[in-house]
Every structure is written in structure tokens, then in C-alpha cells.
Amino acid sequence: DQQVKQNSPSLSVQEGRISILNCDYTNSMFDYFLWYKKYPAEGPTFLISISSIKDKNEDGRFTVFLNKSAKHLSLHIVPSQPGDSAVYFCAAMQGGKLIFGQGTELSVKP
Amino acid sequence: DTEVTQTPKHLVMGMTNKKSLKCEQHMGHRAMYWYKQKAKKPPELMFVYSYEKLSINESVPSRFSPECPNSSLLNLHLHALQPEDSALYLCASSPRTSGIVTDTQYFGPGTRLTVL
Numbered sequence: 001d002q003q004v005k006q007n008s009p010s011l012s013v014q015e016g017r018i019s020i021l022n023c024d025y026t027n028s029m030f031d032y033f034l035w036y037k038k039y040p041a042e043g044p045t046f047l048i049s050i051s052s053i054k055d056k057n058e059d060g061r062f063t064v065f066l067n068k069s070a071k072h073l074s075l076h077i078v079p080s081q082p083g084d085s086a087v088y089f090c091a092a093m094q095g096g097k098l099i100f101g102q103g104t105e106l107s108v109k110p
Numbered sequence: 111d112t113e114v115t116q117t118p119k120h121l122v123m124g125m126t127n128k129k130s131l132k133c134e135q136h137m138g139h140r141a142m143y144w145y146k147q148k149a150k151k152p153p154e155l156m157f158v159y160s161y162e163k164l165s166i167n168e169s170v171p172s173r174f175s176p177e178c179p180n181s182s183l184l185n186l187h188l189h190a191l192q193p194e195d196s197a198l199y200l201c202a203s204s205p206r207t208s209g210i211v212t213d214t215q216y217f218g219p220g221t222r223l224t225v226l
Contacts, residue, residue, distance in 0.1 A: 032212050032213075034214060034215075036217075041198070041220070041222060042219050042220065043114070043116075043200050043201075043202075043217035043218050043219045043220045044153065044200070044217045045217070046214055046215070046216055046217075049212070049214060051212055089152055089153075093213070096141070096158060096160075096165075096166070096213065097155055097158070097166065098153075098155065098215055100152030100153055101152060102151070102152055103150075103152055
């Protein structure tokens with residue numbers, strides 16, 4: 001059973017607009033969440049994280065929001081750039097293990 | 111610096127070969143990980159080393175044998191692999207041991223393995 005879900009396999013956004021990537025989880029014991037960006041044939045690159053004691057964390061163009069009651073987090077990228085085109089994985093940490101969602105492929109069009 | 115290096119970048123091997131994948135980090139991290147990633151799928155955890163000791167083995171077949179010679183190095187020894195083992199093998203490291211809540215893992219670029 002998937003504990004971390006990214007229900008949108010793909011997302012297409014115009015350059016300069018906002019990209020919103022969503023992630024849902026089922027285990028209320030998760031207390032640390034991360035977003036990774038991945039290009040083909042490369043390893044995932046850490047983007048941003050959030051602890052469950054917070055509801056928002058911001059780093060430059062990237063902001064992660066956490067809604068614990070809904071077991072939902074989202075990654076906002078503003079403004080989106082063509083170089084942001086990649087697969088984005090949401091992950092939750094439990095007992096030192098990272099549990100990944102299935103990924104969302106973001107395409108930012110010029 | 112959050113660099114994890116992996117060698118080789120690509121590896122092709124037959125089912126009777128023995129080969130090794132190598133991973134190195136010089137960030138002083140005390141936890142290191144092996145993941146396997148198939149196309150269009152998320153990374154799947156294989157092994158975790160914490161302070162050079164194997165702490166998690168996710169029921170990986172014995173044809174995969176991990177080794178942690180020191181705190182900076184992690185090897186994955188391969189023997190008698192099957193074609194379905196072809197995948198991207200990713201190494202990661204994190205600053206502290208398993209169980210620490212906010213322990214971010216940093217990934218290497220991976221080794222693309224093809225088993226013929």
C-alpha cells in the first residue's frame with residue numbers, strides 16, 4: 001500500500017507562472033518531508049524539506065506547504081523556469097527510511 | 111559541499127560476472143544508503159549503513175552484497191545477477207544515524223547497470 005502518493009504523473013506550466021506539485025500521505029507518524037528533483041539518468045537532488053511542526057518553509061523560488069490535518073503537502077515554484085523541467089519526488093521519513101511518492105513530471109514551456 | 115560520487119557511471123555485466131559499485135562522500139556523514147531505481151519508478155531502499163554497520167536490509171537477494179570499509183566509502187558487490195536487476199543504483203548519505211527526524215539524504219548521480 002502506497003503511503004506517499006503523487007496523483008498527478010505530469011504537469012505542464014508556462015514559463016513565469018506558478019507550478020504547484022501535490023503530495024498526499026497516509027501515515028500520521030511521518031514527521032519530516034522532503035522534495036527532490038530528478039533529471040533522467042541522474043540522482044535525485046534535494047530541494048527543500050519541512051518538519052511537521054511547521055506549515056510552511058520557503059527557499060528562494062521554492063515553497064513547501066504542509067497541511068497535517070489533511071495529510072497533504074505541496075511544492076510551489078514561482079516563477080517557473082524551463083530549467084525546472086524534471087521529475088519531482090515527494091518523500092516522507094520514517095525510522096531513517098525515505099518513502100518516496102511515484103513522482104510528477106513537470107514540463108515548463110517557454 | 112553536498113557531493114556524493116559513484117563509480118562507474120555505466121556498467122554492463124553478464125549473469126556470471128562479479129562486479130562492484132563504489133560510492134564515496136567526504137561530508138563526514140555517518141549514514142550511507144543504497145537504492146535501486148527502475149525506469150518511471152521512485153527509488154527503492156536496499157540497504158542502510160549507520161556508523162559503518164549494516165542497520166537496514168530491505169530483504170534484498172544475497173546476490174547483492176554491501177560493504178562499508180570506512181565512514182566515507184560504501185561498496186555494493188554484485189554476483190550472479192539477473193536481467194531484471196538492470197536499473198539505476200543510487201547511493202546516498204546523511205549526516206546522522208537512522209532515526210534522527212530531520213536527517214536529509216543527499217544522493218549521488220547513480221550507476222546505470224545493465225545485466226545481459
